[in-house]
Amino acid sequence: MNITMLSLQTMNGLTIAAIYILLASGLTIVLGMQGIINTAHGFFYMLGAYIGFTLISRTGLGFWLCLPAAFAVCALLGAGLEASGIRTLTKWNRGHVHQVVLTLGFAIVGTEVVKFIWGTVPQSTSLPSILRGAMVIGPIVYPKYWLFVIGFSFSIMVALWIFFNWTGLGILVRSIDINREASETLGTNAPLLTTIIFGLGTGIAGVAGVLAGPILGVDPNMGFELLMVLFVVIILGGLGSLMGTIASGVLIGLIIAYGTMLLSGLAAKILVFGVMIVILIFRPSGLLGRGTAIE
Amino acid sequence: MTSGKTRTYGRFTWENKRVKLNGSDTMLKLHEVHTYYGESHILQGLTLHVKTGECVALLGSNGMGKTTTLRTIMGVAPAKRGEVWFDGENITRLAPFKIARKGLGYVPEDRGLFERLTVNENLRVPFLNLRGANRRQWTEVLDSIVSLFPVLGRRESQFAGSLSGGEQQMLSTARALISGHKMILLDEPTEGLAPIVVGDLVKALRKLKERGHTIVVVEQNFKTASALADRGYILRKGRIYHEDTMEHIGEKMDLFQHHLEQDHAREDKAS
Amino acid sequence: MKSATLPNVNGQKVRFSVYWWVPLLAVLAALPAVFSLSGFADYLNYVAVRIMILALYAMSFDIVYGYAGMFSLGHAAFLGGGAYVAGILTRQLGLDIQDTLPVLLAAALFGVVLGWVMGFLASRLASPLAVLLVTFAVAETLGLFVMADPLRITSADNGIPGIPRETLGWIIGIETEVGFYYVVLVILSLSYVALRAITRSPFGDALLAIRENRLRASFLGYRVTHYQIAAFMVSGLFGSLAGALTAFHEQSCSPEIFNFFVSGDAFIYTVLGGAGTLFGPLLGTTIMIVAQEVIGDIFHNWLFFLGLIYIGLIMFMPGGLYPLILARFTHDENSCMQDTAPRS
Numbered sequence: 001m002n003i004t005m006l007s008l009q010t011m012n013g014l015t016i017a018a019i020y021i022l023l024a025s026g027l028t029i030v031l032g033m034q035g036i037i038n039t040a041h042g043f044f045y046m047l048g049a050y051i052g053f054t055l056i057s058r059t060g061l062g063f064w065l066c067l068p069a070a071f072a073v074c075a076l077l078g079a080g081l082e083a084s085g086i087r088t089l090t091k092w093n094r095g096h097v098h099q100v101v102l103t104l105g106f107a108i109v110g111t112e113v114v115k116f117i118w119g120t121v122p123q124s125t126s127l128p129s130i131l132r133g134a135m136v137i138g139p140i141v142y143p144k145y146w147l148f149v150i151g152f153s154f155s156i157m158v159a160l161w162i163f164f165n166w167t168g169l170g171i172l173v174r175s176i177d178i179n180r181e182a183s184e185t186l187g188t189n190a191p192l193l194t195t196i197i198f199g200l201g202t203g204i205a206g207v208a209g210v211l212a213g214p215i216l217g218v219d220p221n222m223g224f225e226l227l228m229v230l231f232v233v234i235i236l237g238g239l240g241s242l243m244g245t246i247a248s249g250v251l252i253g254l255i256i257a258y259g260t261m262l263l264s265g266l267a268a269k270i271l272v273f274g275v276m277i278v279i280l281i282f283r284p285s286g287l288l289g290r291g292t293a294i295e
Numbered sequence: 296m297t298s299g300k301t302r303t304y305g306r307f308t309w310e311n312k313r314v315k316l317n318g319s320d321t322m323l324k325l326h327e328v329h330t331y332y333g334e335s336h337i338l339q340g341l342t343l344h345v346k347t348g349e350c351v352a353l354l355g356s357n358g359m360g361k362t363t364t365l366r367t368i369m370g371v372a373p374a375k376r377g378e379v380w381f382d383g384e385n386i387t388r389l390a391p392f393k394i395a396r397k398g399l400g401y402v403p404e405d406r407g408l409f410e411r412l413t414v415n416e417n418l419r420v421p422f423l424n425l426r427g428a429n430r431r432q433w434t435e436v437l438d439s440i441v442s443l444f445p446v447l448g449r450r451e452s453q454f455a456g457s458l459s460g461g462e463q464q465m466l467s468t469a470r471a472l473i474s475g476h477k478m479i480l481l482d483e484p485t486e487g488l489a490p491i492v493v494g495d496l497v498k499a500l501r502k503l504k505e506r507g508h509t510i511v512v513v514e515q516n517f518k519t520a521s522a523l524a525d526r527g528y529i530l531r532k533g534r535i536y537h538e539d540t541m542e543h544i545g546e547k548m549d550l551f552q553h554h555l556e557q558d559h560a561r562e563d564k565a566s
Numbered sequence: 567m568k569s570a571t572l573p574n575v576n577g578q579k580v581r582f583s584v585y586w587w588v589p590l591l592a593v594l595a596a597l598p599a600v601f602s603l604s605g606f607a608d609y610l611n612y613v614a615v616r617i618m619i620l621a622l623y624a625m626s627f628d629i630v631y632g633y634a635g636m637f638s639l640g641h642a643a644f645l646g647g648g649a650y651v652a653g654i655l656t657r658q659l660g661l662d663i664q665d666t667l668p669v670l671l672a673a674a675l676f677g678v679v680l681g682w683v684m685g686f687l688a689s690r691l692a693s694p695l696a697v698l699l700v701t702f703a704v705a706e707t708l709g710l711f712v713m714a715d716p717l718r719i720t721s722a723d724n725g726i727p728g729i730p731r732e733t734l735g736w737i738i739g740i741e742t743e744v745g746f747y748y749v750v751l752v753i754l755s756l757s758y759v760a761l762r763a764i765t766r767s768p769f770g771d772a773l774l775a776i777r778e779n780r781l782r783a784s785f786l787g788y789r790v791t792h793y794q795i796a797a798f799m800v801s802g803l804f805g806s807l808a809g810a811l812t813a814f815h816e817q818s819c820s821p822e823i824f825n826f827f828v829s830g831d832a833f834i835y836t837v838l839g840g841a842g843t844l845f846g847p848l849l850g851t852t853i854m855i856v857a858q859e860v861i862g863d864i865f866h867n868w869l870f871f872l873g874l875i876y877i878g879l880i881m882f883m884p885g886g887l888y889p890l891i892l893a894r895f896t897h898d899e900n901s902c903m904q905d906t907a908p909r910s
Contacts, residue, residue: 168419168423169423171412171416171419171420171423172420172423172424174409174411174412174416175409175412175416175417175420178409178410178411178412179407179408179409181371181391181403181407182403182407182408182409183409183420184371184390184391184392184395185369185371185391185392185394185395185401185403185407185474186395186400186401186420186421186424186470186471186473186474187392187395187396187421187424187425187474188392188420188424189392189424190392191390
């Protein structure tokens with residue numbers, strides 16, 4: 001193995017990581033900050049990918065319009081799911097298990113609907129011309145699109161970080177995370193904010209789906225397969241911590257890339273779950289970030 | 296209902312007494328309120344009222360429903376039967392955040408601070424929820440808070456979780472004042488504080504009262520309560536057992552003590 | 567108070583006493599004869615056996631979820647583990663085992679060991695979410711391990727075909743569907759009796775106490791983690807037994823058995839019937855498998871309806887059917903909705 005191969009795999013890992021990070025950030029703000037386990041997250045990712053695929057291949061709309069379109073559709077659908085189902089469960093004081101089952105049920109039904117509309121054959125999304133081709137950096141040649149995905153994901157993360165740390169809405173969201181009741185008695189419309197954040201999370205998942213389409217392909221099971229890896233990422237990073245999510249996303253992405261290169265794809269996955277079990281047992285609050293414990 | 300003009304929250308209205316009220320001089324009224332926690336019947340037909348600008352103390356021993364009374368007013372533990380009226384509006388069925396937005400502040404027993412937010416951010420939470428609040432008004436609000444609790448000004452960028460007990464209590468009170476520009480509810484504000492800190496806090500609360508703020512305070516310590524309140528209610532088993540001015544209650548304290556102790560003795564026997 | 571009233575649903579002696587069981591067993595015993603009257607006896611037998619095996623699997627899940635109050639999303643590990651133990655022992659090692667009895671025992675033993683592992687991991691975690699994830703990870707890891715097949719014994723993603731099914735205990739012939747039906751019926755009945763004894767023993771009471779309030783149970787002197795591990799071991803025993811039976815029933819096993827939908831099925835079967843009762847999983851499994859066969863036949867799309875059942879169940883009937891039926895039978899207004907299901 002030479003240095004070109006290694007760096008290519010590293011870039012490959014970082015690209016996968018960028019998508020994981022984007023997805024995991026949506027999951028971690030919903031779980032870490034609002035205490036909702038959204039097992040339908042993978043569904044929204046898959047839906048986003050299909051929206052991207054359809055808009056690019058069937059209509060004249062460009063890649064750039066797909067991103068906001070996928071965001072809008074997934075965010076609205078997610079907000080609807082929160083407002084019509086999960087909110088009721090929260091009101092009834094049901095625990096995480098019920099959220100898991102409800103969102104899982106939603107994801108299963110949704111996946112079947114997607115299969116009904118688009119069929120079960122894997123598809124792949126084509127790229128806009130600007131992002132096609134490769135870029136030469138020194139001795140190494142990278143696909144342009146990989147770099148774009150990394151850059152895009154990074155800017156979304158920066159935007160999220162600014163949103164949560166510097167804006168008033170972000171402060172309110174964090175206050176709900178820390179003490180929901182106290183925040184409500186100070187006038188925070190917590191149910192509405194939870195819906196908004198949930199929608200934000202699923203919307204980001206949709207965007208990640210559009211981005212992943214050209215690299216990983218589009219098929220109805222892409223979401224379920226990824227979901228648990230995402231849980232590994234957010235737990236490793238410490239729930240609710242964006243910085244931690246970035247770090248652990250990179251770690252997991254690289255483990256998968258190197259594991260696939262050196263061993264096999266299955267071995268890489270086993271490695272990821274092994275990491276998850278070890279982390280859960282020894283550091284349930286996550287390795288990185290400030291680590292809100294999973295309560 | 297509130298007209299458009301009453302929403303001039305920005306000027307931090309409690310300070311310059313520009314609180315627009317809905318006419319009546321009764322700020323808060325509870326009528327035959329029943330509240331349950333699951334199966335247990337906590338408030339059993341509680342009736343009380345608080346006049347505008349008045350400071351009222353809720354007295355009584357543990358488990359008599361003082362905290363529940365405040366939680367019911369705030370909508371956190373909503374009443375099953377009965378009515379709660381605040382500033383001329385029926386708030387019985389409203390969500391806590393809607394009640395808070397009507398100008399009612401609440402300092403819970405555990406202070407309910409956002410430990411991982413700074414003091415400044417803690418204060419911004421209620422401010423951000425005021426309708427029409429803008430950046431310029433924020434500095435005014437912050438100034439007046441600091442004038443009331445100078446120590447908070449020095450701790451502004453510190454995390455709330457790192458404050459001392461007294462500072463935490465002041466922060467929680469200050470926070471409640473921003474949302475509660477008409478009235479605040481304080482649950483055991485002096486509990487667990489050093490005597491000297493209690494003195495500071497009582498001083499600040501008296502200052503508030505002089506400015507015309509309406510206050511309801513739950514207090515175990517009768518001395519602290521009488522230093523603050525004009526009038527007191529003694530709760531017993533989820534009902535009002537006695538109502539009088541603080542002086543009169545003070546005079547008859549021995550008698551009440553005697554009755555309440557009998558209660559306890561009876562309960563001990565029963566259990 | 568709460569914990570004292572909870573065991574009632576299965577603890578009250580009036581309910582489903584022997585007067586109910588004798589006719590029920592008689593009906594079940596007569597079923598193959600009834601099936602043989604129809605034109606597709608083999609199919610009906612096949613489905614009935616499937617129901618009984620999966621009911622055993624659901625009951626094993628209920629020990630962990632309904633009684634011990636831990637949500638395992640990795641129960642497929644037991645089912646799949648048991649199935650693969652059966653497959654490997656009979657086909658892959660060249661041992662030429664003709665009889666199923668030692669294989670069933672080996673699978674049960676494997677289940678106990680795996681149960682210890684899962685229980686050990688789960689009992690170290692306080693949060694239901696973490697338990698859910700760690701159990702899932704165990705199942706997924708096992709599934710991936712089977713697919714990767716590093717030891718060359720699981721034949722990767724082809725699965726193991728042609729698992730022999732000849733005798734049980736060298737005497738009882740189980741080659742035919744009917745013979746196997748009776749064997750499974752007996753195993754299910756014995757397991758039910760055993761599980762009933764376990765859940766009504768002080769051990770079962772301890773599990774309920776832990777389910778209701780882990781902290782309080784530990785103050786009462788229960789070694790919470792020991793009980794949780796034990797619950798997983800009991801569950802593993804019966805779960806893997808069901809797994810081995812599945813392998814003999816299908817006469818094959820494949821990596822899909824570790825799919826997390828299989829774990830989810832255990833939950834749905836249990837909750838639909840009524841978690842925290844042993845009859846509930848039986849009832850729930852029966853309804854779900856019948857529904858799956860019927861709906862799958864009519865609409866060719868079972869998953870869509872499965873998803874709807876997930877949603878409907880959690881929103882409208884989280885307590886399950888069996889407690890509702892009991893309430894009807896006994897006209898006992900108070901005990902009916904003591905919500906036997908754990909809250910987490």
